[in-house]
Structure formats: structure tokens, C-alpha cells
Amino acid sequence: MKNIRISAVSYTNTKPFLYGIQNTDIINQIDLSLDIPSDCAQKLIDNQVDIGLIPVAATLNMPYWEIVSDYCIGAVGAVNSVFIFSNCDIKEATAIQLDPESRSSNNLAKVLLKNYWKVAPRQIVNAADYAAGQDPNTAFVQIGDRTFGKKEKFNYVYDLAEEWQKFTGLPFVFAAWIANKPVAKEFIAEFNDALKFGLDHRAELIKTLPQRPDFDLEDYLMHKLDFSLTDDKRKALHLFLDYIKAL
Numbered sequence: 001m002k003n004i005r006i007s008a009v010s011y012t013n014t015k016p017f018l019y020g021i022q023n024t025d026i027i028n029q030i031d032l033s034l035d036i037p038s039d040c041a042q043k044l045i046d047n048q049v050d051i052g053l054i055p056v057a058a059t060l061n062m063p064y065w066e067i068v069s070d071y072c073i074g075a076v077g078a079v080n081s082v083f084i085f086s087n088c089d090i091k092e093a094t095a096i097q098l099d100p101e102s103r104s105s106n107n108l109a110k111v112l113l114k115n116y117w118k119v120a121p122r123q124i125v126n127a128a129d130y131a132a133g134q135d136p137n138t139a140f141v142q143i144g145d146r147t148f149g150k151k152e153k154f155n156y157v158y159d160l161a162e163e164w165q166k167f168t169g170l171p172f173v174f175a176a177w178i179a180n181k182p183v184a185k186e187f188i189a190e191f192n193d194a195l196k197f198g199l200d201h202r203a204e205l206i207k208t209l210p211q212r213p214d215f216d217l218e219d220y221l222m223h224k225l226d227f228s229l230t231d232d233k234r235k236a237l238h239l240f241l242d243y244i245k246a247l
């Protein structure tokens, strides 16, 4: 049988899943690549892979997609790696730079700006001075490891999973394991077992990761990220997609 081609996120948030994939037999059945989230999505859309841990917002650009795992990159309340950083109150921002590596969080920011904060700053894609923080009224969205240790550096910091929960009362799903074609049930079951194995061994994994003084990695991987794709998270996912469609 041909190997299943999989693209997974290259950030720390995915390391528990990688631990499970690399320490179980599933590794022999897959060709794995690690990519920034926007590339995970593009590879799945372009059929360069069969399964991707992709930003859920990207499913809106896919003719066929199905969730193939009970696990995801999600959060119940603050996630601590998806932010709007700003030097003014978000209601005073005149522009917002979007993160070129993101698909979900850029859309989450747009949904919250419109429906929760009820403001309409100019949206800037691929800003030349992205994240440089020069203009006090220009905020920016940022995700992943690049946000670690940055919370103290800005006057206003909005954790987007926390703001979504305040807005909807629901948890949030940033990325899910999604296939662009039907996948054999046996493979899905084994793949899920491998992901669970990784989650169950987070304590061992954390010991092998470089620690940093300005970021609590253990709290992040054990508590802030919430990897179970629960009914509430599925509900949130569909609500989020509806909000994006109405933008």
C-alpha cells in the first residue's frame, strides 16, 4: 500500500502529536512533512498531501474535506500563543496586520473585530514592517512560537481564544486533522491511537524540549492547549465557519 502523505504544523503545539507519530508503527505508513500552518492548508488544497493538520478556516476553500481525528489544536479559554499585540486599545487601532503564517487566527481576529469589538481597522496582508510595532495605532495578529515571551512587550495583549470564549462562551479549534479524500478506517483508528500515545507522553516529551525563562512550556502543552475535539469544540468550529462566511 502507498504511504499516506501527511503535513503537520512545525510549531511546538504539534510536538505531542509528533512524539506519538514518531514513536509508534504509524511512522512506517506515512510520509510526513512539517510546515507552517498556511502551507499545511495549501498542500492539502493542492493535493500534495492526503491529510493535514490544517487551519480550520481553510476548509472553506476545499470542495471535499473530512475530519479524521478526535484530536485537534484547540483551547478552552486562553491558549497563550495566538494574540493581537497592540500599543493602543484595540478599539483605537486604525490598522491591523495579519499573520502570513495563519489562516484560522487571522479570520478569528476579523470575526472578533467585527462582531465583538465592533471596529473596522484597515487590514494589512504581508505588511513590509510586519510585527515591527512602529506605529502606535497599528496592531498585529501573531501565532505560534514567535509569540513566546512577547506578552510583556506590548501595552495591550489580546489572547484570541480567550476573547472568543468571552464572546461565545465556547472553546475554540484552531487546527484539525483533515483529509481531502476518504481514508481507510483502519488507518484512521491507528493514526488516532498514535496521536493519543503522544498526548499521553507529554511529560516525557517536555523534559526533552529546551526550556525558556519567559514562557511556561509545561503549562502550555499540558493545560493551555486542549487537544480533544469535543462536541463543544465541533460546535465552535461550525459557528466560526458561519461567522467567516458572513464577513
Ligand SMILES: C=C(O[C@@H]1C=C(C(=O)O)C=C[C@H]1O)C(=O)O
Binding pocket: 009, 011, 013, 037, 038, 054, 055, 056, 073, 079, 081, 082, 101, 102, 103, 104, 105, 106, 143, 144, 145, 174, 175
Ligand atoms: C494555537 C495555535 O494554533 C494554530 C493556529 C493556526 C492558524 O491561525 O491558522 C493554525 C494552526 C495552529 O498552529 C498556534 O499556532 O499558536
